[in-house]
Amino acid sequence: MSDTVLNLTDVTMQFGGVIAVNNLSMEVRPGEIVAIIGPNGAGKTTAFNVITGVYAPTNGEVSFHGETIISNHPQGKMTKLYAGEHLGKYDKVIQKTPDRITKMGIARTFQNIRLFKDLTVFENVLIAKHMNMRAGLFSATCMLNHNEEKEMRQQSMELLEILDLADTKDEISSSLPYGKQRRLEIARAMATNPSLLLLDEPAAGMNPQETNDLTAFIHRLKEEFHLTVLMIEHHMNLVMEISDRIYVLDFGKLIATGTPGEIQNNQHVIDAYLGVDEDGH
Amino acid sequence: MKKLDQKTKIILSVALVVVAILGLSYLDANRSDYSYALSILERSAIYAVVAVAMNLLTGFTGLFSLGQAGFMAIGAYTVAILTIPVESRAAVYYINGIADGLANAYLPLWAALILAGIFAAFMGLLIGYPVLRLKSDYLAIATLGFSEIIRAFIAAPQLDRITNGSYGLKSIPGFPSTFMVFGVSALCILLMVMILRSSYGRAFKAIREDETAAEAMGINLSKHKQMAFVISCFFTGVSGGMLAVYMRSIDSKSFQIGLTFDILLIVVLGGIGSVTGSVFGAFLMTAGREWLRFFDNPLVVGGFSVPLFRSGFRMVIFSLILMAVVLYYRKGLMGTREFSWDGIYNFLRKHLYLRWRKPSGEEVKRDV
Ligand SMILES: Nc1ncnc2c1ncn2[C@@H]1O[C@H](COP(=O)(O)OP(=O)(O)O)[C@@H](O)[C@H]1O
Ligand SMILES: [Mg+2]
Numbered sequence: 336m337s338d339t340v341l342n343l344t345d346v347t348m349q350f351g352g353v354i355a356v357n358n359l360s361m362e363v364r365p366g367e368i369v370a371i372i373g374p375n376g377a378g379k380t381t382a383f384n385v386i387t388g389v390y391a392p393t394n395g396e397v398s399f400h401g402e403t404i405i406s407n408h409p410q411g412k413m414t415k416l417y418a419g420e421h422l423g424k425y426d427k428v429i430q431k432t433p434d435r436i437t438k439m440g441i442a443r444t445f446q447n448i449r450l451f452k453d454l455t456v457f458e459n460v461l462i463a464k465h466m467n468m469r470a471g472l473f474s475a476t477c478m479l480n481h482n483e484e485k486e487m488r489q490q491s492m493e494l495l496e497i498l499d500l501a502d503t504k505d506e507i508s509s510s511l512p513y514g515k516q517r518r519l520e521i522a523r524a525m526a527t528n529p530s531l532l533l534l535d536e537p538a539a540g541m542n543p544q545e546t547n548d549l550t551a552f553i554h555r556l557k558e559e560f561h562l563t564v565l566m567i568e569h570h571m572n573l574v575m576e577i578s579d580r581i582y583v584l585d586f587g588k589l590i591a592t593g594t595p596g597e598i599q600n601n602q603h604v605i606d607a608y609l610g611v612d613e614d615g616h
Numbered sequence: 617m618k619k620l621d622q623k624t625k626i627i628l629s630v631a632l633v634v635v636a637i638l639g640l641s642y643l644d645a646n647r648s649d650y651s652y653a654l655s656i657l658e659r660s661a662i663y664a665v666v667a668v669a670m671n672l673l674t675g676f677t678g679l680f681s682l683g684q685a686g687f688m689a690i691g692a693y694t695v696a697i698l699t700i701p702v703e704s705r706a707a708v709y710y711i712n713g714i715a716d717g718l719a720n721a722y723l724p725l726w727a728a729l730i731l732a733g734i735f736a737a738f739m740g741l742l743i744g745y746p747v748l749r750l751k752s753d754y755l756a757i758a759t760l761g762f763s764e765i766i767r768a769f770i771a772a773p774q775l776d777r778i779t780n781g782s783y784g785l786k787s788i789p790g791f792p793s794t795f796m797v798f799g800v801s802a803l804c805i806l807l808m809v810m811i812l813r814s815s816y817g818r819a820f821k822a823i824r825e826d827e828t829a830a831e832a833m834g835i836n837l838s839k840h841k842q843m844a845f846v847i848s849c850f851f852t853g854v855s856g857g858m859l860a861v862y863m864r865s866i867d868s869k870s871f872q873i874g875l876t877f878d879i880l881l882i883v884v885l886g887g888i889g890s891v892t893g894s895v896f897g898a899f900l901m902t903a904g905r906e907w908l909r910f911f912d913n914p915l916v917v918g919g920f921s922v923p924l925f926r927s928g929f930r931m932v933i934f935s936l937i938l939m940a941v942v943l944y945y946r947k948g949l950m951g952t953r954e955f956s957w958d959g960i961y962n963f964l965r966k967h968l969y970l971r972w973r974k975p976s977g978e979e980v981k982r983d984v
Binding site: 434437453461487 | 807810811814815816818819821822825826828829830831832833834835836837843847952
């Protein structure tokens with residue numbers, strides 16, 4: 336089991352009558368770059384929100400390095416509404432909060448950038464270092480944790496340098512151009528020292544040059560920090576070039592999985608997604 | 617933006633503090649002439665503490681509480697009960713007598729003020745624990761209710777031997793020195809500023825900016841909200857304690873909802889998210905109320921008595937001014953900015969045409 340980083344089994348997320356994620360099982364192994372693709376509304380972001388503890392799934396289980404972090408079965412009015420499979424299989428209820436999950440080593444970025452808008456670039460990264468603070472309120476207030484604070488600042492600064500954002504460190508984060516905001520979100524996620532990084536459409540809104548840089552950059556992050564990466568992405572060039580394996584979702588259901596080569600030649604995928612996408616562009 | 621160098625700023629800051637102390641010493645030395653001005657300044661300083669405490673919660677953590685009057689009442693009664701001289705207590709509680717355990721419970725003022733903060737913080741913990749897990753709007757409703765319940769408790773006949781019920785508490789010794797009011801206020805505000813500048817303060821701001829993102833950065837939401845709320849309650853309690861000492865006599869009516877709204881107005885006027893804004897706001901509001909007394913007296917111009925100029929009219933004017941601020945100056949005086957020497961310097965340069973220096977190359981580049 337624990338030779339996988341992330342394991343989803345039979346995960347269903349139902350909002351009232353809408354089944355956003357339908358019986359999804361998937362795994363991510365150490366050091367992989369795995370992509371989730373699929374048309375808008377396929378349930379990709381919802382899957383991220385389940386993994387990170389933002390939503391409690393209606394049914395199913397998520398484990399991280401072999402430890403179950405989320406497990407649920409239909410409850411309350413969902414027992415009647417539930418339309419998925421494996422009813423009654425998951426009798427435990429485990430729901431770690433998002434901050435606990437982040438502390439365990441899963442970091443994420445958001446599809447609609449969610450920076451701390453009124454704070455500076457540097458503060459955005461520094462805040463992600465807060466969770467590992469040893470100093471309590473008293474010693475932090477009286478600045479008795481001088482070394483720790485210095486260390487936090489130093490590490491944040493290093494990250495900004497690696498992500499090529501050091502020159503913007505004192506700017507208000509919302510004043511950055513779009514591409515840099517996306518990069519800052521990655522920097523902020525990296526500041527939590529994750530072993531698994533979830534990227535929700537990291538190339539959205541980037542120009543071709545920035546997208547190219549991103550490819551190299553994700554590779555570099557992965558090597559330098561021994562990361563495993565799970566990402567949602569629409570740019571097919573980027574996905575095909577970067578990923579080891581791909582999962583394809585459509586209407587919440589997994590319709591295909593395989594290497595980029597396999598996916599490109601999969602008739603289901605071409606019908607549901609790739610064909611449409613290529614016409615669209 | 618041009619920046620002053622660090623040394624100049626330190627000199628200016630020290631100068632400002634020295635001027636303030638000298639000014640206060642002067643007023644204090646001539647107390648008989650300036651007792652009115654001093655009492656306004658003292659009240660302002662006390663309000664500044666609770667306003668900054670409210671801002672810490674609302675402006676910096678994004679939580680909205682309306683329980684200020686209640687937490688101030690807890691602080692005020694704590695200080696009053698513990699600092700009224702033991703020999704005067706029989707006279708204060710002459711109707712119902714004083715509870716046995718309290719008859720000889722006396723603390724020096726500083727210790728009573730700390731205890732006032734601790735009691736208020738403890739109440740905050742009890743209320744915050746269930747409420748802060750819910751959506752943030754519930755906090756305002758719960759604390760507003762709490763504040764009125766506290767008042768009811770204070771006036772309740774069952775507690776007569778502790779709070780002296782509706783008779784209130786009198787004979788509270790005043791401050792030993794006017795400097796204590798400003799000293800304690802300054803210390804409280806300084807502590808809050810240091811909290812806000814620490815990593816915990818950054819976590820509070822992160823919660824204000826975006827709860828989902830803050831949580832995704834590993835910040836435990838309920839723990840940090842609880843922390844901000846308890847800190848805010850602590851300083852609100854201390855300021856309530858100071859208010860009791862300032863007023864010398866208190867009863868449950870001193871802590872009506874109106875008090876909470878006064879503080880809220882100070883915070884809004886000064887700028888939600890600006891500590892210095894709250895401090896300026898406190899002085900401006902308190903002094904403004906007094907300046908407007910002019911409108912309360914009948915005004916006779918050339919034998920003609922101007923209508924409207926009578927008791928209570930100043931509150932109408934005051935409300936109009938506040939409405940104008942809220943409508944046209946939505947961010948308050950300071951917005952989320954803070955007082956800084958750079959800001960003053962640039963303001964003066966801009967408005968007094970002190971632009972004798974050519975803009976440096978750096979500035980030109982910035983403008984592009
Ligand atoms: N909080 C929610 N409440 C109700 N429906 C939701 C919620 N979040 C997502 N959905 C629905 O779930 C479906 C999948 O959405 P999403 O996961 O954002 O798709 P994707 O990221 O693949 O574009 C959509 O139909 C969306 O309307
Ligand atoms: Mg999405």
